[in-house]
Amino acid sequence: MTITLLLLACIMFQCVNTMLMIRSQRASQAMYEWVEHLHELIEAYGLVEDDERWRW
Numbered sequence: 001m002t003i004t005l006l007l008l009a010c011i012m013f014q015c016v017n018t019m020l021m022i023r024s025q026r027a028s029q030a031m032y033e034w035v036e037h038l039h040e041l042i043e044a045y046g047l048v049e050d051d052e053r054w055r056w
Helices: 002-043
Strands: none
Touching: none
């Protein structure tokens, strides 16, 4: 019984950990897309030249 509960707790922990990782990756992707969009706006207004430092 104790081993079963311990195993169940480990599985639950892994599920929560995986969900948090997925959420973090989505947030990272959203931030990347926002930075790319910001760079496009800056280029459109001619505030900076096209610079390789902006490319990821």
